[in-house]
Amino acid sequence: MSGHPALTALRDALGDALSTDPTELEAARGDYSGQRRAGVPLAIVHARSIEDVQAALRIATEHQLPVVPRGAGTGLTGGAMGGAGELVLSTARMTRILEVSAADQLAVVEPGVINAELNTALEPTGLFFAPDPASRAISTIGGNIATNAGGLLCAKYGVTREAVLGLKVVLADGTLMELGHRTVKGVTGLDLTALLIGSEGTLGVVVEATVRLLPLPSGSPATIGAYFPSVAGAAAASAAITAAHLRPAVMELIDEVALARILAHLELSERAPGSAYLLVQTDGASALAEAEQALAIIHEHDGAAALTTDADEGERMLAVRRAFHPAMAAAATVLIEDVAVPRSALPAMLAAIREIGARYDLEIPTVAHAGDGNLHPNFLFTGDEVPPQVWDAAGELFRAAIRLGGTLTGEHGVGTLKRRWLEEELGAPQLRLQRSIKAVFDPLGIMNPGKVF
Amino acid sequence: MSGHPALTALRDALGDALSTDPTELEAARGDYSGQRRAGVPLAIVHARSIEDVQAALRIATEHQLPVVPRGAGTGLTGGAMGGAGELVLSTARMTRILEVSAADQLAVVEPGVINAELNTALEPTGLFFAPDPASRAISTIGGNIATNAGGLLCAKYGVTREAVLGLKVVLADGTLMELGHRTVKGVTGLDLTALLIGSEGTLGVVVEATVRLLPLPSGSPATIGAYFPSVAGAAAASAAITAAHLRPAVMELIDEVALARILAHLELSERAPGSAYLLVQTDGASALAEAEQALAIIHEHDGAAALTTDADEGERMLAVRRAFHPAMAAAATVLIEDVAVPRSALPAMLAAIREIGARYDLEIPTVAHAGDGNLHPNFLFTGDEVPPQVWDAAGELFRAAIRLGGTLTGEHGVGTLKRRWLEEELGAPQLRLQRSIKAVFDPLGIMNPGKVF
Numbered sequence: 001m002s003g004h005p006a007l008t009a010l011r012d013a014l015g016d017a018l019s020t021d022p023t024e025l026e027a028a029r030g031d032y033s034g035q036r037r038a039g040v041p042l043a044i045v046h047a048r049s050i051e052d053v054q055a056a057l058r059i060a061t062e063h064q065l066p067v068v069p070r071g072a073g074t075g076l077t078g079g080a081m082g083g084a085g086e087l088v089l090s091t092a093r094m095t096r097i098l099e100v101s102a103a104d105q106l107a108v109v110e111p112g113v114i115n116a117e118l119n120t121a122l123e124p125t126g127l128f129f130a131p132d133p134a135s136r137a138i139s140t141i142g143g144n145i146a147t148n149a150g151g152l153l154c155a156k157y158g159v160t161r162e163a164v165l166g167l168k169v170v171l172a173d174g175t176l177m178e179l180g181h182r183t184v185k186g187v188t189g190l191d192l193t194a195l196l197i198g199s200e201g202t203l204g205v206v207v208e209a210t211v212r213l214l215p216l217p218s219g220s221p222a223t224i225g226a227y228f229p230s231v232a233g234a235a236a237a238s239a240a241i242t243a244a245h246l247r248p249a250v251m252e253l254i255d256e257v258a259l260a261r262i263l264a265h266l267e268l269s270e271r272a273p274g275s276a277y278l279l280v281q282t283d284g285a286s287a288l289a290e291a292e293q294a295l296a297i298i299h300e301h302d303g304a305a306a307l308t309t310d311a312d313e314g315e316r317m318l319a320v321r322r323a324f325h326p327a328m329a330a331a332a333t334v335l336i337e338d339v340a341v342p343r344s345a346l347p348a349m350l351a352a353i354r355e356i357g358a359r360y361d362l363e364i365p366t367v368a369h370a371g372d373g374n375l376h377p378n379f380l381f382t383g384d385e386v387p388p389q390v391w392d393a394a395g396e397l398f399r400a401a402i403r404l405g406g407t408l409t410g411e412h413g414v415g416t417l418k419r420r421w422l423e424e425e426l427g428a429p430q431l432r433l434q435r436s437i438k439a440v441f442d443p444l445g446i447m448n449p450g451k452v453f
Numbered sequence: 454m455s456g457h458p459a460l461t462a463l464r465d466a467l468g469d470a471l472s473t474d475p476t477e478l479e480a481a482r483g484d485y486s487g488q489r490r491a492g493v494p495l496a497i498v499h500a501r502s503i504e505d506v507q508a509a510l511r512i513a514t515e516h517q518l519p520v521v522p523r524g525a526g527t528g529l530t531g532g533a534m535g536g537a538g539e540l541v542l543s544t545a546r547m548t549r550i551l552e553v554s555a556a557d558q559l560a561v562v563e564p565g566v567i568n569a570e571l572n573t574a575l576e577p578t579g580l581f582f583a584p585d586p587a588s589r590a591i592s593t594i595g596g597n598i599a600t601n602a603g604g605l606l607c608a609k610y611g612v613t614r615e616a617v618l619g620l621k622v623v624l625a626d627g628t629l630m631e632l633g634h635r636t637v638k639g640v641t642g643l644d645l646t647a648l649l650i651g652s653e654g655t656l657g658v659v660v661e662a663t664v665r666l667l668p669l670p671s672g673s674p675a676t677i678g679a680y681f682p683s684v685a686g687a688a689a690a691s692a693a694i695t696a697a698h699l700r701p702a703v704m705e706l707i708d709e710v711a712l713a714r715i716l717a718h719l720e721l722s723e724r725a726p727g728s729a730y731l732l733v734q735t736d737g738a739s740a741l742a743e744a745e746q747a748l749a750i751i752h753e754h755d756g757a758a759a760l761t762t763d764a765d766e767g768e769r770m771l772a773v774r775r776a777f778h779p780a781m782a783a784a785a786t787v788l789i790e791d792v793a794v795p796r797s798a799l800p801a802m803l804a805a806i807r808e809i810g811a812r813y814d815l816e817i818p819t820v821a822h823a824g825d826g827n828l829h830p831n832f833l834f835t836g837d838e839v840p841p842q843v844w845d846a847a848g849e850l851f852r853a854a855i856r857l858g859g860t861l862t863g864e865h866g867v868g869t870l871k872r873r874w875l876e877e878e879l880g881a882p883q884l885r886l887q888r889s890i891k892a893v894f895d896p897l898g899i900m901n902p903g904k905v906f
Contacts, residue, residue: 101795101797102696103692103696103795103796104795104796104797104826105695105796106795126698127698147640148640148644150638154637154638155637158611158615159638161644161647162611171886175882177882177883177886178880178883179883181793181858181859181860182795182858182859183793183794183795183825183826183827183858183859183860183863184607184608184793184796184825184826184827185603185607185612185793185822185825185826185827185860185863185864186793186859186860186862186863187600187601187651187860187862187863187864187865187866187867188860188861188867188875188878188879189867189875189883189884189887189905189906190648190651190652190656190887190890190891191601191614191647191648191650191651191652192648192883192886192887192890194614194644194647194648194650195643195644195647195648197644197647198640198643198644199643199644203643215698215700216698218698239556242558243555243556245579245580245668245669245671247668284739285738285739285742285743286737286738286739289738290738340634340636340637340638340639341636342554342556342557342635342636343556343557343558343637344554344556344557369638372636372637372638373557373636373637373638374636374637374638405634405635405636406634406635406636406639407634407636407638407639407640407641408641409639409640409641410636410638410639410640411638411640412640413640414640414641414642422641422642425641426641426642427631429628429630430630430631430632430642430645431642433624433630433645433893433894434642434643434645436893437643437645437890437893438643440886440889440890440893441886452642453642
């Protein structure tokens with residue numbers, strides 16, 4: 001163990017919850033972005049309780065030790081990566097579901113509960129936790145809150161912010177703060193719950209969450225898998241579905257470059273009746289009627305499509321979308337990007353991605369949550385390091401999104417990887433204001449330094 | 454005009470937008486709570502533009518002049534009341550709807566647009582702005598944002614926070630800040646849009662809002678008017694409707710004391726088959742099927758009920774609920790309260806209201822948004838001033854709500870009237886934190902001083 005004086009204090013206070021195991025420290029340098037910090041963190045705390053988190057932060061404050069809050073490490077922008085001289089504070093082992101109230105349609109959970117595991121536990125109640133990032137099988141609720149995670153269902157069911165009623169948060173000095181309510185409504189003072197959601201560990205550590213549950217949609221979902229001659233046609237069909245005021249639970253668009261790789265990966269290339277894909281799933285009592293309307297719109301837009309309420313057949317249609325990440329990962333190293341634009345700008349953003357890809361000679365397969373305008377352009381390259389021209393192209397892509405009235409991150413967060421573009425979106429005065437608010441929570445600047453701000 | 458040196462500067466900068474008309478100043482002392490400030494404000498600015506708001510705030514900062522932002526003055530907790538030595542800054546005349554985008558399902562509005570007028574303008578698009586405070590015909594979007602207004606539809610369609618994508622805000626020093634996005638998703642930095650919503654004019658002045666629109670539910674709503682032998686039975690029925698995972702758009706509960714006054718006011722007393730009332734309205738494609746399930750539950754709970762999809766008959770059922778405020782106002786002076794509790798605590802809160810009423814010898818007719826646990830106990834009294842025992846009883850009622858896991862304000866805000874109980878709910882450490890955040894936005898403390906904090 002290194003001789004940092006804080007480590008002795010941490011060991012005394014936390015015992016076995018403190019680890020300096022080299023394998024664990026090595027893992028904590030990285031996340032699912034594929035990137036890693038240059039140095040190795042000092043130590044990692046595997047907090048078992050709120051008291052552990054408080055003790056770690058009190059000692060960190062005393063020693064002005066930088067702290068990196070971390071959940072399952074599935075982030076895509078480096079927000080939870082620990083570097084040299086930093087203490088990683090993991091809440092991944094705080095995995096208890098403390099309460100499920102069917103009457104109040106809420107659950108109280110520790111931050112390390114895995115998103116999908118909460119939903120499995122909720123099954124007998126007929127309720128569900130709506131945020132469904134693609135990482136739902138491996139990401140924690142605490143991490144979902146830190147990034148205001150989205151997912152496939154957001155256009156209909158909202159993002160994480162809409163699903164959190166209250167939080168317990170430990171501040172940099174170890175103070176435990178209870179924010180928000182157990183109630184659906186509440187306007188007592190400033191909405192600090194909402195402020196914490198998406199703050200990426202820069203304001204405090206979420207140690208408990210009271211989350212809102214929704215009744216599971218009744219009946220069987222109806223699913224449409226539609227092939228189009230071009231992504232422009234698929235985008236036009238998705239816009240027409242939105243314009244018809246249908247509200248699919250899922251509406252996913254896959255562009256030509258991505259679909260070609262997916263079909264090759266699934267060995268389906270010869271059977272595909274088109275070069276771009278639109279997946280639509282409706283749910284609830286009028287699922288079939290809505291899907292029939294959507295199907296008619298797809299046909300009007302030259303889509304070759306099938307509609308099903310059969311679970312297995314629906315699963316085969318979903319499999320095309322689910323194969324996106326495996327197909328990309330099988331082909332190359334991937335930088336997964338995450339811009340969002342107003343829905344009407346989806347075609348323009350897709351065109352911008354294609355133009356940037358051509359100019360930089362890069363393959364940028366793209367999947368989009370078409371119902372909410374959130375696109376994930378994936379940059380493919382070889383080797384472990386993101387090449388400079390990929391960052392240059394990504395920078396152009398972010399600027400294109402901002403110019404179209406959008407944002408450089410829809411649901412993954414800023415972390416370390418998008419910091420350099422933050423001011424372009426927020427402007428200098430708002431960035432100053434945000435930094436001043438951070439300083440109120442964290443006057444010594446020990447909470448996740450170098451992330452976001 | 455008084456000799457305050459700021460007034461000369463304001464007149465020079467704002468011309469006719471500055472008023473010291475005694476009638477206007479007198480009106481700005483009060484709001485719909487029936488209360489008024491002891492003194493008369495210095496002047497009122499009727500801003501016509503963002504630039505007017507910026508000019509007023511720059512001059513106010515220069516002269517350290519307290520500023521009270523104000524919309525239509527329909528608040529119920531004194532948040533927009535101006536007092537001696539204060540400048541009232543009204544955005545009520547900024548009434549333009551700047552944009553409606555059907556494709557992006559959003560509208561961009563000035564803050565003085567009346568809630569119901571926005572919805573009237575939206576009718577041709579088949580979209581609507583969901584927040585529907587009871588004041589919707591007279592309250593402004595800016596005021597709805599300042600208080601995070603709720604209403605009857607919240608359990609299904611969310612509160613104002615869920616309906617706002619972005620804001621333009623002028624800070625105390627006149628800086629214009631653009632917060633949030635035109636996109637459904639966005640996690641770039643701290644969510645200052647959410648922080649501003651419900652901040653009651655203490656952080657800045659909302660001068661433009663980009664609001665989210667939802668497709669109007671299809672088909673005709675189905676309405677149930679149900680009479681019960683007691684409010685306990687009505688509350689049990691509403692809990693059972695929620696437990697059955699039905700999601701009525703509207704579910705309003707009226708207790709015995711309130712119903713007796715309403716029926717007398719409507720001259721319907723002899724025909725009512727019960728002493729408490731539950732109004733349920735379902736909407737969307739499965740409105741009738743959901744209402745039939747709700748009706749069966751109501752019958753199981755000894756409710757005498759009728760179900761209709763006829764608009765006129767539905768309107769007659771709604772009329773009982775709509776008559777609540779007129780019936781109370783016809784009877785006495787009213788202090789409208791606004792606690793919220795977890796839905797499971799609704800019966801306990803109703804019992805607490807009855808017990809407090811009996812102990813203080815006060816009539817406290819109550820209506821509740823049963824779908825979300827928000828109750829409006831109304832204190833009836835004579836004379837213009839709220840008698841001390843009414844405040845004492847209200848204080849007990851707030852404490853009971855907090856004890857039951859609830860809050861002292863569900864949707865009206867804190868304003869001046871609930872300040873004294875704020876620390877009991879938030880605790881001293883959170884209140885200090887909130888005050889420090891306010892100081893970042895407003896270092897001189899000129900924004901709505903004496904409100905909330």
